[in-house]
Amino acid sequence: MMRIAITTVVGALAVVGSAGATIEAGGQRPALAVTDTRPFEVRGSGFEPNERVQVLLTLNGGQRWRSTVATSAGVFRVEFRVSMGACSRFTMQAIGSKGSRARVLALRKHLDCDSPS
Numbered sequence: 001m002m003r004i005a006i007t008t009v010v011g012a013l014a015v016v017g018s019a020g021a022t023i024e025a026g027g028q029r030p031a032l033a034v035t036d037t038r039p040f041e042v043r044g045s046g047f048e049p050n051e052r053v054q055v056l057l058t059l060n061g062g063q064r065w066r067s068t069v070a071t072s073a074g075v076f077r078v079e080f081r082v083s084m085g086a087c088s089r090f091t092m093q094a095i096g097s098k099g100s101r102a103r104v105l106a107l108r109k110h111l112d113c114d115s116p117s
Contacts (some may be wrong), residue, residue: 030102052097087113
């Protein structure tokens, strides 16, 4: 029986930012979080106010880009219409026009998936 690990993934995503990211004016490091999986929805926080942001989702070897602008509070939300299998691996990164960056690497949707060789 597969155990869904969305809570684990969301918790991990909320705290992962680029190692080289600077802490923005609001005192928060840029970060990404998955807020839903159908559709696949991503929330960014800690970005510069009104910063243009490019978000890249790499899933099963394919890449999809979304563009958005952070609010005056430095947050944004983007949606990707993608199908994720039970053991899909994905990476995400967000790159802001004012230098903010956040990324998430190689996470799995379920805990019971085989480890990569």
